Amino acid sequence: MMSWAAANLWLIPALPLAAAAILAFTRRPHRQLAAILSIGAMSVAFVFALIAFISTLGTRAERSVYNFDWLALGSTSVKLGWVLDPLSAVMLLMVTFVGTLIFIFSVGYMANDPNFTRFFCFLSLFAAAMLGLVMSNSLLGLFICWELVGLASYLLIGFWFQKPSAAAAAKKAFIVTRIGDLGLFLGMVWLYAQTGTLLFYDNGNGCLEASALSKLVAQATLNSMAVSTAISLLIFCGAVGKSGQVPLHVWLPDAMEGPTPVSALIHAATMVAAGVFLVARVYPLMDADPANVPGASTALTVVTWVGAITAIFAALIAVAQNDIKRILAYSTVSQLGYMMVGIGVGGYAVGMFHLITHAFFKALLFLGAGSVIHGTHERQDIRDLGGLRKYMPLTFVTYAIGMMALAGVPLFFSGFWSKDEILFSAWAWKGGRGPFYIALCGALLTAFYMTRQVVYVFFGSYRSHSETQHVHESPRVMLAPLIVLAAFSILLSVVGTPFWPVFHEYLTGHHGEMGSGVITVMLISTAVVAVGLLAGWWIYTRKPLTSADPLESDIYYVLKNKFFVDEIYDVTVVKLNAWTARATRWLDDFVWQGAVIAVSYLVLGLAWINRLIDEFVVNPGFDQGCGGFRLSARALSFWQNGQVQRYLRFIGLAAAGLAALLIWGWRK
Amino acid sequence: MSLQHYLIVSALLFAVGLGGALTRRNAILVLIGVELMLNAANLNFIAFWRYGPNPELFTGIIFVIFSIAIAAAEAAVGLALIIAVYRHYRTVRLDRIDSLKG
Secondary structure (H helix, E strand, O other): OOOHHHHOOOHHHHHHHHHHHHHHOOOOOOHHHHHHHHHHHHHHHHHHHHHHHHHHOOOOOOOEEEEEEEEEEOOEEEEEEEEEOHHHHHHHHHHHHHHHHHHHHHHHHOOOOOOHHHHHHHHHHHHHHHHHHHHEOEHHHHHHHHHHHHHHHHHHHHHHOOOHHHHHHHHHHHHHHHHHHHHHHHHHHHHHHHHOOOEOOOOOOOOOOHHHHHHHHHOEEHHHEEHHHHHHHHHHHHHHHHOOOOOOOOHHHHHHHOOHHHHHHHHHHOOOHHHHHHHHHOHHHHHOOOOOOOOOOHHHHHHHHHHHHHHHHHHHHHHOOOEHHHHHHHHHHHHHHHHHHHHHHHOHHHHHHHHHHHHHHHHHHHHHHHHHHHHOOOOOEOOOOOOHHHHOHHHHHHHHHHHHHHHOOOOOOHHHHHHHHHHHHHHOOOOOOHHHHHHHHHHHHHHHHHHHHHHHHHOOOOOOOOOHHHOOOOOHHHHHHHHHHHHHHHHHHHHHOOOOOHHHHHHHOOOOOOOOOHHHHHHHHHHHHHHHHHHHHHHHHOOOOOOOOOOOOHHHHHHHOHHHHHHHHHHHHHHHHHHHHHHHHHHHHHHHHHHHHHHHHHHHHHHHHHHHHHHHHHHHHHHHHHHHHHHHHHHHHHHOOOOHHHHHHHHHHHHHHHHHHHHHHHHO | OOHHHHHHHHHHHHHHHHHHHHHOOEHHHHHHHHHHHHHHHHHHHHHHHHOOOOOOOOHHHHHHHHHHHHHHHHHHHHHHHHHHHHHHHOOOEHHHOOOOOO
16 A cells, blocks of 8 residues: 555655756746745645655554666666655655755845856755655665765855865865765675665565575675675765765865855755765665674674764864864764764664754754854854854854754753764663763763854954944844754754654654663763863853964864874875876876887888889889770771771772782682 | 673773772762762673673673662662761761761
């Protein structure tokens, strides 16, 4: 049985796609059309997503799938399809909702940009691809949309391509994520070779269902690793690239060169979450392990550790950044690490809850940052800002809510509950307590750097000289999304508390139980957050802020330079690449080109000989033959001049000759 | 009068006709030359018949009468050809008519 919502699920991505297609052919001045069309398509998609979401409520995690042949190759066919289950429904709802709000915000933020319609075209394309990604029932379909969001991200990061830094950032994002995608592609090919299908769910024949999984687990590959683990790790490579996990995180902070709504939509709320979503989607595969310990398979252990390292690594860097968006970018990387830890240690529901709450408060923070940048005329360095509390009160309030949600201030903020769930799962994890302690340090740092940022931006006094009269609060079209997102940053906490875990039950279909130690972990995390907040407040409000950070030191210098990861890549990967390029160029110039030249000279020589034979042997012979023919023809044509009487003369001569012959020949 | 006399006359007549046919430029005169040569041949027929082994048979006379009849027809055809040639080329001078040249 398939509900109406499940059968027509394709409409959700189709609407923004249609909007993008129309806008691609719309001329620049039609700004209003662009805004109405894309926001309209997105809101209708949101309504559909809401209907789909409601139809999955209370179904105990049932799945309705719809598959179809995409490409028939002989007797086999490549199938695509879509799936409506709680996981996709909640993602569809989140993406359309946050997307709609960000679209609305963009109307205000991009109001003065000449390429307004192009911007909305790209945004709609991105939304369509992202929605297609989350509802896809086939790894291939997911991969197609995955690359499409990558493309949209590239286009949007490089939206202001006249800035060299933006163009470079776009290229960097595209290339770095492509490294991860190669892993995903290999995993996909391998999976297809092993199971013969890329559909996730197909009435027992899908690659995430029991029969395929048991087959994958039973086989061993290199180093006696199960095939399922190897494929999981390859697929996880894709997630590492897309979700900015160490060591492929370098593109995400640079991606902040794009317009701020893009940073909010793509590089905080949705696209970067696609990696986390992918891991959640293939969770059964990740979880499959010959040792058969649920929740602690090799693949999930790797996911957990990569996530934990990313969480602390990015949080440390965020402490020393000065660009308002860059801080948020590193914070995003760090939170994505948390999500990975959540999936690794506690199942996909835990990670997904943090993904959803994070999408809301991080979108809120980015839009708040956008509001600050807009209101102060493109100032992004927090050392130049300050005291904005007085000039932009609404932005300040909503930003503070987002900041407290991110920092995990207890009880009233969604971030606290989702982070707490991760911490608790890490605490109770079978694979050891290491990730728990790392995540705890990360929580401390998160509270600290967010406090630092808020103090820098909103407290004290404005540090850019004499321009205070120009600072203004943002227009209403920008403030409304902020308020809605702030409301949801608080309200979402209701569904995920350990006392009433609706979200968890909805996603997994199992009744959640409150494990022992929940309260202890909660108290510990509260204490840690309080320490972080107070430390930040104490350090940064003690003295009036100057351009020098109070923490200036050697370690701070390392953090400020992001652990020199970019520089390390420059001297290793990039250098190696350049060196290889030079080597191949040298090879090209001297070896291959030499070979080509040698061959060409050989051909030239042969041609020369050929020409000599032609000119001195064939041609004269032929000419002579022709000359002979010509001479004889001329001689003969002299006789045949058309004069009848001449012919008659010859006849007469011949007759005379004949007569002479007859007369004298007879005698003999 | 013996056979040789007739043959000499006939040979002269033939030579005159051949000379006319070879040297004249006018097609009609060439035709006349041809007729002369034909008549020389007819004279040969009569002479060889008269001095031959069977002068009592009329073979020679009959042959020559046929020959003269055919010569008349040939003259008609020849003249008709000359008229056709004249209509086509506006001339009957044979040195101007050399389209047989290969």
